[in-house]
Amino acid sequence: MTDDLRKGRIVIVGASLAGLRAAETLREEGFTGSLTVVGDEAYPPYDRPPLSKQVLLGQTAPDATGLPIRRDPDAEWRLGVRATGLDPMGKRVLLSDGDPLPFDRLLIATGTRARPWPNPEEAALEGVFTLRTCDDAGGLAARLAAGPRRVLVIGGGFTGSEIASACRERGLEVTVAERGPGPLVGALGGTLSKLAAAMHRGHGVDLRCGVTVTALHGDGGGRFIGADLSDGSRVEADVCVVALGAVRNVEWLADAGLAAGPRGVACDAGCRAFNMYGIVTDDVFVAGDVSRFPHPLFEYQMLSLEHWGNAVAQAEVAAHNMVSPGPLRRPHLAVPMFWSSQFGLNIKSVGVPSFSDQVVIAQGSLEARRLAMVYGYRGRVTAAVTVNMAKSLEYYQHLIETAAPFPPAPGAADRPMAAEIPVPSDVPDPKGLSHGPTVALTGYLPDRRLTVVQH
Amino acid sequence: MQIVVDLTLCQGYAQCVFLAPEVFRLHGEEALLYTPTVPDDQLERVRQAAAACPVQAILVGEEVSAGDR
Numbered sequence: 001m002t003d004d005l006r007k008g009r010i011v012i013v014g015a016s017l018a019g020l021r022a023a024e025t026l027r028e029e030g031f032t033g034s035l036t037v038v039g040d041e042a043y044p045p046y047d048r049p050p051l052s053k054q055v056l057l058g059q060t061a062p063d064a065t066g067l068p069i070r071r072d073p074d075a076e077w078r079l080g081v082r083a084t085g086l087d088p089m090g091k092r093v094l095l096s097d098g099d100p101l102p103f104d105r106l107l108i109a110t111g112t113r114a115r116p117w118p119n120p121e122e123a124a125l126e127g128v129f130t131l132r133t134c135d136d137a138g139g140l141a142a143r144l145a146a147g148p149r150r151v152l153v154i155g156g157g158f159t160g161s162e163i164a165s166a167c168r169e170r171g172l173e174v175t176v177a178e179r180g181p182g183p184l185v186g187a188l189g190g191t192l193s194k195l196a197a198a199m200h201r202g203h204g205v206d207l208r209c210g211v212t213v214t215a216l217h218g219d220g221g222g223r224f225i226g227a228d229l230s231d232g233s234r235v236e237a238d239v240c241v242v243a244l245g246a247v248r249n250v251e252w253l254a255d256a257g258l259a260a261g262p263r264g265v266a267c268d269a270g271c272r273a274f275n276m277y278g279i280v281t282d283d284v285f286v287a288g289d290v291s292r293f294p295h296p297l298f299e300y301q302m303l304s305l306e307h308w309g310n311a312v313a314q315a316e317v318a319a320h321n322m323v324s325p326g327p328l329r330r331p332h333l334a335v336p337m338f339w340s341s342q343f344g345l346n347i348k349s350v351g352v353p354s355f356s357d358q359v360v361i362a363q364g365s366l367e368a369r370r371l372a373m374v375y376g377y378r379g380r381v382t383a384a385v386t387v388n389m390a391k392s393l394e395y396y397q398h399l400i401e402t403a404a405p406f407p408p409a410p411g412a413a414d415r416p417m418a419a420e421i422p423v424p425s426d427v428p429d430p431k432g433l434s435h436g437p438t439v440a441l442t443g444y445l446p447d448r449r450l451t452v453v454q455h
Numbered sequence: 456m457q458i459v460v461d462l463t464l465c466q467g468y469a470q471c472v473f474l475a476p477e478v479f480r481l482h483g484e485e486a487l488l489y490t491p492t493v494p495d496d497q498l499e500r501v502r503q504a505a506a507a508c509p510v511q512a513i514l515v516g517e518e519v520s521a522g523d524r
Contacts, residue, residue: 068517073519308463341482388483
């Protein structure tokens with residue numbers, strides 16, 4: 001049986017980080033059959049985190065972030081080709097260009113795209129950008145290099161904040177408009193959001209919270225010149241970056257009968273996709289940002305993560321399971337982790353900060369801009385965030401993995417008074433924010449509104 | 456040659472910054488920025504940096520080549 005699984009045809013849809021790492025792992029695990037990787041961008045797999053940092057700072061060219069390969073995955077790369085559908089009975093992927101691709105096993109790794117500005121005419125104004133692809137980053141970096149008078153960033157999540165930070169470092173005036181009470185509040189809660197707001201303002205960002213952008217304006221020639229805010233004010237700017245979070249690339253699966261919806265494609269702990277009846281498939285696997293999967297540390301709720309490390313870890317588990325018989329399959333149990341660098345701070349997170357009711361500052365302080373904040377839910381540790389204190393993160397990861405009591409016991413030499421005083425974590429409903437949290441708890445059901453009636 | 460740093464693993468020991476300062480630099484106290492496309496005259500330094508990284512976060516390799524497309 002193992003031999004059979006190591007042969008045959010595997011198709012991976014998605015040629016970014018998860019698709020690449022899965023392809024490599026399949027070969028490392030002894031897969032000798034045919035391997036095809038389909039990607040709608042025309043470029044070999046590249047790394048996205050530098051796009052909002054080094055690339056916007058002008059230190060790295062937008063086409064120079066190609067991902068190194070660990071080994072040659074000996075795959076056929078179908079780049080610049082979009083998957084348009086999945087025929088689950090015929091076991092074929094339908095393509096925008098060329099004949100359908102037959103498969104024995106399929107990995108869905110189509111990731112996310114930037115949520116566009118909702119008004120298409122305004123979004124098409126010259127000078128209005130989103131930031132997800134290297135083409136996006138190239139266009140935006142060129143505009144920043146040309147020295148605009150002001151940049152408007154809509155959305156104060158991680159991407160929006162990193163863009164604002166890069167603009168200030170380049171000496172550009174920047175306004176950030178966020179509907180919620182502060183930047184990063186959806187991901188990190190109230191206390192660290194206040195620190196983030198202080199960092200924005202301390203670095204000269206014109207930060208406007210509790211407002212929405214109601215209209216983008218162009219001049220007669222279709223060039224962006226400014227925006228109206230819900231408080232009646234107007235921002236005049238030459239460049240606008242829409243940083244409203246991500247949309248999962250699931251539209252191509254509309255007729256595939258899978259549990260695929262706006263929150264992603266639901267799969268089990270072994271990365272096998274659920275169909276829309278909640279029945280697990282055995283030939284369709286999911287990995288990376290497009291997936292939703294249950295996690296035992298967070299009450300088996302389905303998690304949706306837009307994290308680099310999750311894409312790698314989940315792709316490796318999915319690939320292993322695609323070529324392994326049942327008893328040898330592994331669960332994807334990695335603890336969520338991510339990082340962001342902005343305004344000279346290194347912010348790292350482990351666990352799920354939004355899965356919390358209280359927080360304490362267990363080391364350091366807000367004033368020092370150097371701290372470890374621990375998040376608890378019903379008396380156990382569920383997450384930790386460090387600011388310029390990355391070496392401490394591993395310790396808190398251990399507390400999360402062992403469901404240690406919250407607040408955490410004393411231990412660190414730099415334990416402040418604040419460690420004794422839990423305060424509410426203040427994570428608001430994401431519906432009220434411009435930015436989406438990059439880690440989302442999405443409930444228990446592999447849901448999709450059933451539109452098909454079986455007779 | 457391309458590099459990618461697993462910044463989930465990176466703890467800011469900055470050994471790479473000492474060994475290959477033209478490729479790796481700190482942004483603030485511990486956020487690492489790096490040049491993903493390594494200049495030819497830095498290959499050896501980058502290999503040393505990858506070997507010296509206490510958390511083994513630096514992956515060195517070639518890109519998927521255009522010929523494979």
